[in-house]
Amino acid sequence: MLALLSGSVVLLIVWFLVAGALPALRDGYLPRLLFDEHWQPGSARDPQFALMPMLAASVLVTALAALLAAPLGIAGAVFHRFYLPKRLAVWNQRMLELLAGVPSIVFGFWGLTVLVPLINRLHPPGQSLLAAGIVLALMILPTIALTSQSALRSVPESQLLAAAGLGMGRFATVFHIALPSARSGIGSGVLLAIARAVGETMAVVMVCGNIAKFPGSVFDPVRPVTATIALEMGYASSSHKALLYLAGLILVLVTGALTGWLAFGKRNAGEVS
Amino acid sequence: MMKSAPLLIGLSVLSLFSGCSREKREIIILTGSSTVAPVVTDAAKRFEATHPGVRIEVQTGGSSRGIADALSGLATFGMISRDLKADESELTAHRFAIDGVGIILHQTNPVTDFSRQQLIDIYTGKVTNWKELGGPDAKITVASKAEGRATLEVFLGYTGLDSADIKAGVIVGENQQAIKTVVADPNAIAYVSIGAAASEAAGGTPIKLVRCDGIEPTNENVAAGKFPIMRPLQLVSHGEIPATARDFLDFLTAPENADLIESHLYVSLSK
Numbered sequence: 001m002l003a004l005l006s007g008s009v010v011l012l013i014v015w016f017l018v019a020g021a022l023p024a025l026r027d028g029y030l031p032r033l034l035f036d037e038h039w040q041p042g043s044a045r046d047p048q049f050a051l052m053p054m055l056a057a058s059v060l061v062t063a064l065a066a067l068l069a070a071p072l073g074i075a076g077a078v079f080h081r082f083y084l085p086k087r088l089a090v091w092n093q094r095m096l097e098l099l100a101g102v103p104s105i106v107f108g109f110w111g112l113t114v115l116v117p118l119i120n121r122l123h124p125p126g127q128s129l130l131a132a133g134i135v136l137a138l139m140i141l142p143t144i145a146l147t148s149q150s151a152l153r154s155v156p157e158s159q160l161l162a163a164a165g166l167g168m169g170r171f172a173t174v175f176h177i178a179l180p181s182a183r184s185g186i187g188s189g190v191l192l193a194i195a196r197a198v199g200e201t202m203a204v205v206m207v208c209g210n211i212a213k214f215p216g217s218v219f220d221p222v223r224p225v226t227a228t229i230a231l232e233m234g235y236a237s238s239s240h241k242a243l244l245y246l247a248g249l250i251l252v253l254v255t256g257a258l259t260g261w262l263a264f265g266k267r268n269a270g271e272v273s
Numbered sequence: 274m275m276k277s278a279p280l281l282i283g284l285s286v287l288s289l290f291s292g293c294s295r296e297k298r299e300i301i302i303l304t305g306s307s308t309v310a311p312v313v314t315d316a317a318k319r320f321e322a323t324h325p326g327v328r329i330e331v332q333t334g335g336s337s338r339g340i341a342d343a344l345s346g347l348a349t350f351g352m353i354s355r356d357l358k359a360d361e362s363e364l365t366a367h368r369f370a371i372d373g374v375g376i377i378l379h380q381t382n383p384v385t386d387f388s389r390q391q392l393i394d395i396y397t398g399k400v401t402n403w404k405e406l407g408g409p410d411a412k413i414t415v416a417s418k419a420e421g422r423a424t425l426e427v428f429l430g431y432t433g434l435d436s437a438d439i440k441a442g443v444i445v446g447e448n449q450q451a452i453k454t455v456v457a458d459p460n461a462i463a464y465v466s467i468g469a470a471a472s473e474a475a476g477g478t479p480i481k482l483v484r485c486d487g488i489e490p491t492n493e494n495v496a497a498g499k500f501p502i503m504r505p506l507q508l509v510s511h512g513e514i515p516a517t518a519r520d521f522l523d524f525l526t527a528p529e530n531a532d533l534i535e536s537h538l539y540v541s542l543s544k
Contacts, residue, residue: 042420043437112450117457125414125442125458206453210419210444221443231446235335235421 017252020245029243039212039228041240049243051250053214057129057222058251060215061204062197064133065140070190072137073144077186078174080145081152093149100142108206111135116207123219127209130218135203140193147192151185152178191262198255201226225251299517304332305339305352306423307447308372308466309506312537313352313525319533320524327517336423340364343509349518350508354423363511369525370506370539373467373495374427377452379459380479384408387485389501393432395462398440403460416454416463417441424448427504428464455480464502467495468538496540506539 024030033051040048076096080089111131120126155178163173179186209221210231225247233244303313310333317329331352339351343364350367357366376387384406387395394400395413404410417439418425429436443461445451451463452473467490470482482490486501494500508522524530531541 038437040420040437042425043435045435046437048437112453112457116454120458124412124460125454127443127454127457205446206450209442210446211441223444231419231444232421234333235337235419237337237341240420 014249014252017245017249021242021249024239024242024246027239027242029239029246033243033246039223041232041236041243050212051225051247053212054223054225054228054247055250056214057208057212058198058224058226058254060129061132061136061208061222061224062194064129064218065136065197066190066194068133068137069141069144069193073141073189073193074148074179074186076141076145077148077152078179080149082170082174082178093146096142096145099138100146102139104139104200104203105206107135107139108203111203111207119219125209125221127207127221128219129208129215129222132204132208132222132224133218135207136197136200139200139203140197143193143196144186144189147189148182148186151182151189154185155181188262191258195255195258195262198251198258199226201230205230299327299515301327301329301350301515301518301521302332302342302348303329303339303350303352303508304334304342304348306336306354306506307333308354308423309339309352309508312370312506312534312539313508315533315537316525316530317521319530320521324517324520327521329521335421337421339509343511346511349515350510350522352506353509354506355426355504357509361509364509365511366505366507366509367522367526368505368507368542370534370541371495372504372506372539373490373492373500374424374431374464374502374504375467375470375482375490375500376485376502377455377463377465377470377480377482379455379461380481381459382408382481385483386487387483389432389486392485393434396432396434396439396441409460411460414442414454414458414461415440416443416445416451416461418451418464419444419446422446423504424464424466427502431502452478452480467492467500472538492538492540 029049032049036048036050038048039050039054040046080092084092111134112127115131115134116126118126119128119131159177159181160173163177168176204224205227208223208227210223210227211221212223212228213220215222229244229248232240236244310331314331317331321327321329336353336355339348339353340361341351342348343351351364353366354372357364376392378384382403384403391400391406396415396417398415400406401413402410403413418428420436425436443454445454445463448465448469451465452470455461455463456479467482470480471492474480474482484490488494488500490500495503508525510518514522526543528543531543534541
């Protein structure tokens, strides 16, 4: 019964988003989201509602974070499983769990006061795609590292022993036995992390610069969809509000598709093993 | 066990309701501007201490929510940090304090003064280098507020610009984020509540408030109406105000409670 309840909560949220977005859909704002040039909903003279730069920003920030965090997290997990002495490995695990528990606003605060000034010295203004990508990468790193660790742990001991029996070195064992065998587990960990990154808001708002334009480089400020909703929802009224609901709905659909892909991948992996 | 859970929840919710009705407390609800809310919350605590039968609830959500809730009757008062617009004339405004909006720069920036025209040029992207204003040869990082923020509306009102005219390098939400942006970037310019900026600067944060049209951004100048960029903090009501709510309004503007408003670094308008 409780499971049914939590399932219906999701439906309730989607229904709520659809209801909120309906005025915008009815008034034909959907093409404006696609084809407008700027995001200036509050302008009295020329209100415009371009969503595409924000969707692009959501995708770019998430992709950058995954690119930074995935190699680090997977390499970290390999190191943890095959190279680190047991006592240190326990501490490594604790640290990662601690990192996973840091509230996102703390990451944002750290990003704004430490990371942004550093990037600013390289290339102003500092609040940028790069800053958001790095902060997000740190936030999803524990997810990737911990899921990769457990995927590597579930590689059958017999396979590792067989590799040792064949005279394979540690490096060859990792690359030719352990990683291929744990691939699907690692893959779903990365997807899980990406799903979190797409929806992450508070930390990103503080470091991304919030300019709703297609970025020309990693040093340009960007504004993901979630940042817009966080910045403007409390202050928006009428059609502006409906548009934010619509943006939220689109984001939920994107994340839903991602989770669907995740579940699909899991099922396939289950059939293989 | 599972089956009895909804029953338990239902019973506890019921008991909550009965608890309320037995005590017969009067409730005043205020919603709106996050700039106004902290002051009103403090005033509410003091008011409740002297009026045992009254409970005051304060919720934030921006001036727009304050307007909407006052109109719909969800709130006794809406809290807004701007003037009423022409299409909001159904509401009555009760002004109790003023907040100046000041221009802040990094402490190391040698520029000390802006005219209205210079601010317009900077925020529309006509002037992009500090060199043109007597500063170092560096690109200006223009920080502006997100759509819907009362501070943005006050700034637009002063400069006569439309939000579409503003060419910002960075867009921020709250005052604190604007201040942190200027701290992080020595070439940034931002506009924030004078109260917030003054207390941060006094606490050692490397920012400075600069003169506008030659006027120092101090609370004295804001109170005297000399400083050009400012906003009123007010409560708005729709129709008849209940007696207790009227008492709270008088309480807020009473001279003996001016210290509450001043402790938040706003200018009191006590009668």
